[in-house]
Each structure stands twice: as structure tokens, then as C-alpha cells.
Amino acid sequence: MVIGILKEQYFNRVSIAPSSSKKLDVMGLTRMIEKGAGEKAGFSDELYHENGFTSTSRESVLTTSDIIVSIAPVTDSELGIMKKDAIYISMFAPYQNAAVLDQLSNYPINVISMDMIPRTTLAQSMDILSSMASLAGYKAVLKATDYYNNMFPMMMTAAGTIPPTKVMILGAGVAGLQAIATAKRLGAVVEAFDTRTAAKEEVMSLGANFVEVEGATDDRGAGGYAVQQSEEYLEKQRALVQERALKSNIIIATAQVRGRKAPLLVTEDTIKNMKPGSVIVDLAASTGGNCAFTENNKIIVTNGVTIVGNSDLSDELSGVASTLFSNNIINFLQIVVKDGVANLNEENEIIKSALISKSN
Numbered sequence: 552m553v554i555g556i557l558k559e560q561y562f563n564r565v566s567i568a569p570s571s572s573k574k575l576d577v578m579g580l581t582r583m584i585e586k587g588a589g590e591k592a593g594f595s596d597e598l599y600h601e602n603g604f605t606s607t608s609r610e611s612v613l614t615t616s617d618i619i620v621s622i623a624p625v626t627d628s629e630l631g632i633m634k635k636d637a638i639y640i641s642m643f644a645p646y647q648n649a650a651v652l653d654q655l656s657n658y659p660i661n662v663i664s665m666d667m668i669p670r671t672t673l674a675q676s677m678d679i680l681s682s683m684a685s686l687a688g689y690k691a692v693l694k695a696t697d698y699y700n701n702m703f704p705m706m707m708t709a710a711g712t713i714p715p716t717k718v719m720i721l722g723a724g725v726a727g728l729q730a731i732a733t734a735k736r737l738g739a740v741v742e743a744f745d746t747r748t749a750a751k752e753e754v755m756s757l758g759a760n761f762v763e764v765e766g767a768t769d770d771r772g773a774g775g776y777a778v779q780q781s782e783e784y785l786e787k788q789r790a791l792v793q794e795r796a797l798k799s800n801i802i803i804a805t806a807q808v809r810g811r812k813a814p815l816l817v818t819e820d821t822i823k824n825m826k827p828g829s830v831i832v833d834l835a836a837s838t839g840g841n842c843a844f845t846e847n848n849k850i851i852v853t854n855g856v857t858i859v860g861n862s863d864l865s866d867e868l869s870g871v872a873s874t875l876f877s878n879n880i881i882n883f884l885q886i887v888v889k890d891g892v893a894n895l896n897e898e899n900e901i902i903k904s905a906l907i908s909k910s911n
Contacts, residue, residue: 552891554580554884555616557609558588559623563869565589566620566640568877572602578884579891583616585609592873618893620880627654635659636910638893640880642666642679645907646810647838655908661895662908665879669904676882677901681725682875684834686865688729688805691832692718692737694864695801698830698850698857704738715740719799720759721792721816721841722806723750726834730803731759739801744792744816746784746806762795764788785814793821802831804841817842827855836860 554575556567565588575582582604586596596606613619613629618638625641633639636659643651643664655662665679675681695718696703705715718734720727723745731754734741741759743750754761764787796802796817807813813835822831822843833840836847844851845860852858865872886901887893897903 552580552617552888552893553583553615554618554620555612556582556584556588556604557612557619557621557625558585559591559621562622562863562866563591564622564866564873564876565592565594565869566622566873566876566880568592568874569594569598569602569604570874571877571881572604574881574885576603578888580618580884580888581605583607583612585612589873592869594870594873618884618888622876624651630655630658630660633658633660636661638663638887638895640665640883643907652907656911658908659910660908661906661910663883663905664907665883665905667905667907668883668901671900674901677879679876679879682879683865683872684724684726684805685729686868686872686875687834687863688726688803689733690864690867691726691803691805691834692730692733692801694859694861694867695803695830695832696737698859699801700828701800703734716800717798718742718801718803719792719795720744721802721804722835723747723754723761724805726805727803728753728757730805731757734801734803735759742795744788744806746788762791764791789816789818789821792816793818793824796821797824797826800826800829802829802842804831804833804835804845806841807835807838812839813841815839815841815843819843822856822858823854825854825856829856830859831856832859832861832864834862834864837862 584599584604584606586606613632620640638661640663644666645651668674668677703716706713716739718739718741720730720743723743731741735758742762743754743759744762751761831842833842833845835841836845844858847860850859
């Protein structure tokens with residue numbers, strides 16, 4: 552049975568790292584990779600060859616592999632040349648675009664969408680969204696330092712005392728918690744907002760102040776995701792965010808609601824009244840952003856405030872991001888492939904959740 556790895560057209564990452572070789576051997580999989588697929592992540596074709604991969608053309612990977620892996624979905628025409636009953640693993644986000652399910656039903660292949668892996672203890676090692684969010688939260692703080700014209704830690708010098716930077720984190724999920732930890736390590740004073748009651752203890756354990764808005768909708772049973780809040784709650788939240796934002800130098804925005812537009816938390820009025828030189832990094836940019844003026848994959852400067860809209864910051868850490876992504880894929884494959892034979896057993900809750908289209 553052959554597993555084929557595609558070169559990403561829009562990302563620096565690669566879906567399977569050379570270090571996965573031994574585990575693929577144990578599964579009984581022959582390995583094929585598109586030429587140059589790992590170069591931008593620091594993995595040469597030679598390194599893949601040393602680990603038992605054969606490099607070949609994109610067309611060959613698509614037409615001869617029994618299992619095909621990529622980060623971004625391929626085109627319709629490429630779906631059409633895959634082998635019948637092949638297993639294609641990628642990230643389709645059907646909760647954002649339900650029409651993709653009808654599109655995929657036209658092809659005689661089995662499609663796994665890794666962003667549908669349930670957020671349960673048993674599936675933690677396969678949770679690509681959490682892996683990439685953790686890296687994005689870390690990188691978001693470093694990205695903010697690139698545009699911020701001061702330093703994070705307090706410093707006492709002969710020329711005077713430099714006060715610490717004040718950082719506000721919107722959303723204390725995986726990305727937000729990593730942003731808190733990173734900002735604290737750099738010496739900033741950090742506070743965080745989140746609608747989930749479970750986040751308070753985690754935020755405080757990292758040494759940040761938890762800013763609570765009363766009246767949040769109960770989030771139990773939401774699988775670790777934030778839930779849609781009432782407009783009354785959002786109004787109270789925006790008012791408190793504005794009050795705190797005016798005292799902040801850096802805002803890292805990570806708040807998203809699965810399958811919905813990101814909540815607007817930082818308004819135009821807030822940004823217009825923030826300190827010039829402040830920086831906002833909006834990780835929710837791809838779903839509309841938490842901040843007014845946010846544009847995905849763009850840097851906007853308004854009223855002296857720099858707004859960085861980027862939901863794929865993990866791609867700027869392409870080496871470690873590829874390794875973590877690869878580990879998540881391998882951990883999933885270990886429940887699917889035994890002795891060179893794949894079994895998409897839907898009695899397994901993880902497989903059932905991730906299998907979004909079956910071969911006709």
C-alpha cells in the first residue's frame with residue numbers, strides 16, 4: 552500500500568516529515584513524495600530519500616497512491632484523477648463551507664478532513680487544529696514585537712526606568728494560552744478575556760489576569776469550542792474590551808466560534824482611541840476578524856495602530872509546524888492502517904467524525 556505526499560501550493564509546510572519513516576514502516580506503507588515538497592520546511596529530497604521515500608511528479612503521486620496527504624485541499628481536477636477507493640487526507644473545514652460535502656460526493660474516494668477530529672482526550676494526539684493554534688499563539692506575540700516600537704520587560708537603567716508592556720489576549724483557547732505564556736516569558740503584564748468558564752483557572756495559572764464578563768452562555772458540551780453569545784453579552788464585552796484596550800500596548804485576538812463569523816470585539820472607536828504605536832495581531836482574520844479594519848493576510852495601519860491579520864502564522868514556523876502536523880497525521884493513520892491494509896471502521900468515533908465523504 553502506497554502513501555503519497557503532495558507539495559503544498561500555498562504553504563511553506565509539508566504534511567509528512569522525514570522523521571515519520573519508521574512508523575510508516577511499521578504500518579507497512581510504501582512512501583512516495585512529490586519532488587521538492589519539503590524544501591520550504593527545511594527537508595530536502597535527499598533527506599526523504601535517506602528515510603525511504605521515493606520522490607516523483609505530482610501526477611504520479613495523485614494517480615498511483617492509495618493514501619494521499621496534503622494540508623490544503625487539491626483542485627477538482629486533481630481529485631478526479633485519484634485512484635478509486637483511495638483515501639485522501641486534508642483540511643476541508645466543512646463547518647465553514649458545507650457545500651464541499653456535495654462536491655466531494657462526486658468522486659469515488661474516501662475523504663478524511665483532519666479539522667473534524669473530535670476534541671476529546673483520546674484524539675488529542677491527532678488534533679491538528681490545536682497543534683497549529685499553539686504555534687500561531689506563540690508566533691503572534693513574536694510578530695507583535697516586530698511592529699511594536701518598545702520592549703516588553705520592565706528595565707531599570709541609569710537613563711531611567713522602562714515600564715513593562717501591557718498585553719491583552721482575546722480568547723484563551725490553545726492559541727490564546729500559548730500567547731499568554733510567550734508574552735509572560737518576554738516580561739509583559741498580561742490579561743485575558745474568554746467566555747468559557749473553564750479558561751479562568753488556566754489563564755491565572757500562567758500568571759495572567761482573567762477579565763470576566765458576567766452573563767456568558769453556558770459552554771458545557773461544546774467540545775472545547777467557544778459558543779455563540781447573546782448580543783447583550785457581546786455589547787458588555789465590547790465595552791469592557793474598549794476600557795482595557797485603551798490601557799494596552801498589544802492585543803492578540805484569537806476568539807473564534809466554530810462554523811460562524813468571528814465575533815467583533817475591538818471596534819473602530821476602540822482602535823481610534825488606542826495609543827499610537829499599539830499593535831493588534833488578529834488570528835481570527837480568516838473568519839472576519841475580532842477587530843475592525845482587519846483584513847486577512849494584510850497589515851493595516853490606522854491612527855498609528857498596526858493591525859496584522861493572519862490566521863496561518865504557524866506556517867512561518869514551517870519546520871516545527873510540519874513535524875507536528877506530520878505527527879498528528881501518523882497518529883491518525885495508526886488507527887486506520889494495520890499491516891499495509893486500511894480499514895475506515897466507522898465504529899471508531901474518531902474515524903467516523905473525520906470521514907466526510909465515502910467512496911461510491
